[in-house]
């Protein structure tokens with residue numbers, strides 16, 4: 197067969213070009229343009245503002261009572277949809293919320309519009325609960341019967357403030373991203389008995405990397421790298437504060453001490469809730485990474501936000517979340 201050398205060179209060049217294109221495509225998300233960011237900037241600012249809590253509003257109060265929590269509907273997740281709801285018995289005043297399947301489905305849709313299907317496969321259950329307006333807006337939990345899967349929980353009473361809801365959903369998603377079985381080895385004993393300090397101490401000793409409280413993190417995990425870089429200098433001081441919550445009737449003392457810790461190290465944290473635990477710090481910092489412009493300063497707070505830019509897959513997820521947040525349909 198006759199071979200045209202020019203054709204071969206062109207073919208090789210084309211293959212190299214395509215391979216490089218694919219490689220670059222893998223390394224860098226097609227950057228969302230300047231126009232996209234300027235159109236999205238207002239929404240991003242609003243969501244960050246919506247996430248400003250008042251964790252320590254009751255610092256100084258004498259007693260703090262946990263609100264009652266009611267589970268309204270537990271769904272199975274099947275791809276993009278939720279199905280087969282199971283209803284618990286609830287007080288008569290919550291029947292309307294329990295029967296509002298359309299609102300429950302809407303709250304799930306907000307989540308799926310933000311997070312692409314390939315990035316939320318660990319979510320196997322979706323729980324609708326309420327503890328009244330505010331308090332807990334959403335949460336994630338390991339499923340005890342299958343500890344590599346997770347349950348996403350949403351308070352049906354807190355959907356009206358959409359910015360706060362989106363901020364919280366991304367905070368919860370950050371927990372899934374940093375704590376799921378690809379990052380932290382799940383532990384059945386800890387899942388069965390999550391509040392046993394004895395068990396936690398036993399397991400922590402056996403973990404050569406950062407121990408999350410729910411399991412031992414992998415050496416190349418986000419949380420291990422984050423803790424190594426940002427927490428070694430403050431960890432002992434923080435552990436003394438953290439231990440207060442396990443003393444009898446310590447709620448108020450604990451929050452007061454935590455607030456002092458926050459004020460002492462304010463320049464290291466994106467917000468007050470971040471000091472409650474390293475796993476909360478990484479979740480809050482990730483949420484700021486998603487909804488803030490890339491910071492350029494030297495403060496530890498800014499370094500924490502920039503930390504996530506070191507992982508191309510997280511930069512890609514950020515773009516996807518922002519596309520979902522700022523698409524014209526939202």
Ligand SMILES: [Zn+2]
Pocket residue numbers: 367368371476479
């Ligand atoms: Zn959290």
